[in-house]
Amino acid sequence: MEQLVAVITEKRNIGLTLIPFYVDVEDDNYLTLVEQATDDHIANKRYPFSPSEKEMVKLLNTINEQNLFKRFSKQKNLKLFFEKLDEKYAEDHIRPYIDKKISKALEIIALDGTPVYYKNPKYSRLYKADRIKISPLYDETLFSFNLDHTGLKYTLKIKKGDTYFGLTNREILEVTSVPATFLINNQLYRFENIDSKKFKPFTRVNHVLVRPQSVETYMNTFVQTTIRNHEVEAIGFDIMEKKVAMRPILVLEKDLSHNPIFTLKFKYDQKEYLAGTKSEVFVDLHKNKRRYQFLRFKRNKKKESEIIEALKNMGLRNISESQYLPIDISPEPEAMLNRLIEWINHHFSELTYNDIILHQNGFEESYYTGKVKLEVGYSDDNDWFDINAIITAGEFKIPFHKIRQHILKGKREYILPNKEIFVIPEEWFARFSDLMHFVEVKGDKMLLGKMHFNLLDKDKLNEVSPDWQNKIGQLINEGNGRMLDTPEGLNAQLRHYQQEGYTWMQLLNKNRFGGILADDMGLGKTIQTISLLLQQYSNSEEKEENTEKPEEQLNLFDSNIVGFNQSKLPATLIVMPTSLVHNWANEIKKFAPQLKVYLYTGTNRVKTKEIGKILRHYHVVLSSYGVVRNDIEFLSNYKFHYIILDESQNIKNPGSKIYQAVSSLQSDYRLVLTGTPIENALVDLWAQMNFVNKGLLGSLNFFKNNFAGPIEKKQNEEKEKKLQQLITPFILRRTKEMVATELPPVTEQVLLCDMTEDQQKFYDREKSGIRNELLKAVEQTGINKNAILALKALTKLRQVANHPVLVDDTYKGNSGKYQQIFEKLDSIITEKHKVLIFSSFVKDLELIEKDLQAKKLKYSKLIGSTLDRSKAVDEFTKNEDCRIFLISLKAGGVGLNLVEADYVFVLNPWWNPAAEAQAINRAHRIGQTKNVFVYKFISADSIEEKIMRLQEKKMELADTFITTNNPLKDISDSELKELFA
Structure with missing residues (x-):
């Protein structure tokens, strides 16, 4: 019968060892060794091993000669390993390994009852008398x-x-x-x-x-x-058993690398023990009157485990059994120390609850480790919020403004009156950094301008000033609240989004804020602004009639002096590119004729520091950027009601003279209009926002360092969110896509373009010569006999109104119409729209082409001489970068499908409006999913404007223009004279 036993025997070189053997137990006196038990036997089920026997065999096989050779030898074979084995090496390294395995195996054997025998190396058999007794318990x-x-x-x-x-x-x-x-x-x-x-x-x-x-x-x-x-x-001597209370101690000290760390100790009686100490029992020695006394007590392992678990729940992690660090610790030593102090202060109540004692060791300075409380409250004071913030650190109460500079400079250590160092919580830097840039300190208070309300805690603000929250709520929600009724007398029906914009501007006004209306081009920024001004002046009319006449007036409406500004409000100044002055005047006259307009333009304008005596009689003063820059010494003496900048990207450079000029103007309110608030960089936005709400985004350097730089380098999403939070109430932008459902399929607008000074002189000279010659011929032989001459005259004046170069290659000046064309074009390209540009004159398109090449803008061109029409069309429709298509009316007026474009420029309308309609239909046709905006450019005070006015005045003439390409058919002599008047 075969049996598994463990045999204690001696092996040369390694001493006593324990080997698992199969033995034959047939004889009554001895056992015959069969073979050693191995791991392979377990795999092959050589013997019916119990689980404990398997574990015992595997343990003892790790110390057989072959496995010891594999683990410890650098020799080539087993024989050389034992021959060259150093006795001291075996004692120091191999024997401890063997002892460890034997002890574990004997522990299994003692519990399992596997027989153990001692085998004398001199004998080949095991004698039953050599069986060894083993107690399952350790001996004492x-x-x-x-x-x-x-x-x-x-x-x-x-x-x-x-x-x-x-x-x-x-x-x-x-x-x-x-x-x-x-x-x-x-x-x-x-x-x-x-x-x-x-x-x-x-x-x-x-x-x-x-x-x-x-x-x-x-x-x-x-x-x-x-x-x-x-x-x-x-x-x-004495040994006393005693139950001793345990107190946990958390020590802030330095590790061997001089980095700050927490060390956890447990204090029993008068002695401290490192957490992780293995002993179950502690002994303290006291010597009393020369007699030794040992105090022996058991550790409170349960309480120690609870303390360790509590520290982990507070966010600490083990570095070793006694050393801890916060989970989110920084690797920088200085930052590590601050983080540890902050952790203590943040968890001070929990540490106190768990009766954990705090110590500092090895630091030159003493750090405040205690409870920190921050109380923040607001109060409403006219144009400001008072921020009352008090820090409580132990016995000290510190006004928050005392650490303002620390927050701004990223300095975390503040010295308390008792010379302890208070470490400012890192969370406060993230929470208050932006706020501290904008507060103003007065005494123990911090004042914050109301335009920065978005930096305050909304819940606390609502507790203090619910009315304020109600007033500004719609600014945050972009006007999603109750719509305000448009002013009485407005000759227009505002679309819903325009009414939202009007309401938003009213809310800004009521809260004395400025704003940026940044709707896409064509969405009606002008009509929204006119609505605001009409409401402002209508609501401020004085009851007693003011019949005083202005000292001087230089506007278009000289014939009507009734209804000048009788309100309590001063005039509003609207500044714009020169080319837009006529359009603004016409739009105001069309939609709000009650508003009296003063044109502060031209070389004959009044220049005096007492200009206010004239301006105060008008509701609206229109001027250009160039005039305001040149006349700032006069205009800055008058305080306007509103200063409104149209195409406000003109002031995007904060270092420019025009920015400095408009910034020095006086007004109660400010507003800017632009379709492209950011053309090149975020500084563009700062310049315009600083104009309407000075200080909202801080100084220019602060803005560059804290917002523009990190955001433009894609380094900080948090900064991007914070900037959005700051500007959202004060900027309103709607794109065409956002309001597409409210727009008609086609929106047409006539843009009156003032001619440049050189162009005006050229036009007047040509008109004078043509007029005298033509009228003389008509008087002699009648209009029908001189139709061709009249058509040639009209065409020549149309070309000059467009650009004098079309009739005189030597002309070196500019064109007012061209300036406005490129202003609009720049906005369209910036907003990534596509545009069709139609002209009756090929040379006109070639002039524009030249400028596009200089600006390195991609374009396509289709004129009568174009050989490959499909290539020109494909370039525009399929190339995303090609956003401009130059088309002559004759070559591209019909037969094209260009639904990729959503803007159409008509540079010089043809006699027959049907031809214009055909051109517009290149973009507005089946397949078009976008709303189409059409701009017709008309030079002011030119033959083009005269024709347009006659069309409005005389429907029969309009019919003539619609039904024929000859506008002179059936026209009277007096009507012809009016055209050339």
Whole structure:
């Protein structure tokens, strides 16, 4: 019958070892060794192993000769390994490894009952009489100490039942050294926490004597350790068992690399122990009246575990068994220290609740570690919010403004009156950094302009000033609240989004804020602004009639002096590019004729510091950027009601003279209009926003460093969100796509373009010569006989109205119409729209082409001489970068499908409006999903405007224009004279 046993035997070079064997047990006196049990046997089920037997076999196979050779040898084979094995190396490295495995295997055997035998190396068999007894429990020891005047005597005995025996003069076989395992008289003694070296002195003598001069050192080391780990009998000194309270201590100190760290200790009695100490028992030594007293107590492992778990729940993690750091710690030493202090302050209440004591060690400065409380409150004061913020740190109350500069400079350490360093929580920098840039400190208060309301906590603000929140709510929600009724007398029906814009501007006005109306081109920024001004002046009319006439007036409406500004409000100044002055005047006259307009333009304008005596009689003053820049010394003396800038991207450069000029103007309110608030960089936005709400975005340098730089480099999404938060209430932008459902399929607008000074002189000279010659011929032979001459005259004046170069290659000046064409074009390209540009004159398109090439803008061109029409069309329709299509009316007026475009420019309308309609239909046709905007450019005070006015005045003439390409058919002499008047 075969049986699995464990055999203790001696091997050359490695000493006693334990080997699993199969044995034959047929004989009554001895057992025959069959073979060693191996891991392969377990895999092949060589024997019906129990789980514990499998574990025992695997453990002992790790210390067989072959596996020891694999683990520890650098030799080529097993024979060389053992031949060259150094005795000290084997003792220091191999033997501890073997002892560890044998001890674990014996623990399994002791519990499982596997038979163990000792095999004498001289014999080949195992004798049943050599079976070894093993107790399932570890054996215990007794240290006996006797202290008297001769010194300290001590002995070590093994406990056997209720008796103790020593090792002197006994035959002992040491199976393992650490922990100690002895074989004595076929009994195996296993010890848990003691090594064999402690026993060795007592195999030769009954006791050990420590001389008096060494007693104190011995008591502090060996005896204290022994009392902690073993049963001790004491004579001449005291050992007292006591239940001792535990206090956790969290120490802020430096580690071996001089980096700050938390060290967790547990204090029992008067002594501190590092967390993670293995011993279950602590011993403190006291010397009282020359008598030694040892206080022995058990650790409160449950309470220690609870403390460790509490620290982890507060966000600490183990670096070692006793060292901790916050989970989100920075690797920089200075930042680490601040983070640790901040962690303490933040969790001070929890630390106190868990009775954790805080200590600092190894720092030159003393840091405040205690509860930190921040109380913030607001109060409403006219144009300001008072911010009352108090920090409570222990006994000290600190007004928040005291740390304002620390927040701005990123400095975290603030010195308290007692010289302790208060570490400002990192969260405060993120929470208050932007706010601190905009507050103004007065005494112990911080004042914040109301335009920065979006930086305040909305819930707290609502508690203090619910009315304020109601007033500004629609600004934040972009006018999604109640719509205000448009002013009485407005000759227009506002679309819904335009009414939203009007309401938004009214809300800005009521709260004394400025704003940027940044709707796409063509969405009616002008009509929304006119609605605002009509409401402002209509609501401020004085009851007693003011009949005083203006000292001088230079506007288009000289014939009507009734209805001048009788309100309580000063005039409003609207500044724009020169080319838009006529359009504004006409739009105001068309939609709000009640508003009296003063044109502050031209070389004959009044220049005086008392200009206000004239301006105050008018509701609206129209002027250009150039005039305002040149006349700022006069205009800056008058305080306007509103200053409104149209095409406000003209002031995008904060260092420009025009920006400085408009900024120095006086007004109660400010507003800017632009389709492209940002043309090149975020600084464009700063310039316009700073004009309407000075200081909203801080200084230019602050804006560049804190917003523009990080955002444009794509480095900081948080900054982008913060900027959006700041500007959202004060900028309203709607694109065509956003309001597409409210727009008609085609929106047409006539743009009156003032001619440049050179162009005007050229036009007047040509008109004078043509007029005299033509009228003389008509008087002599009648209009029908001179139709061709009249048509040539009209065509020539139309060309000059467009650009004098069309009739005179030597002309060096500019064209007012061209300036406005390119202003509109720049906006369209910036907004990534596509545009068709139609002209009756090929040379006209060639002039524009030249400028497009200079600006390096992609375009396509289709004229009569174009050989490959499909290539020109494909370039425009399929190339995303090609956004401009130059088309002559004759070549492209019909037969094209260009639904990619949503803007159409008609540079010089043809006599027959049907031809214009055909051109517009290139973009507005089946397949078009976008709304189409059509701009017709008309030079002011030119033949083009005269024809347009006659069309409005005389429907019969309009019919003529619609039904024929000859506008002179059936026209009277007086009508012809009116055209050339």
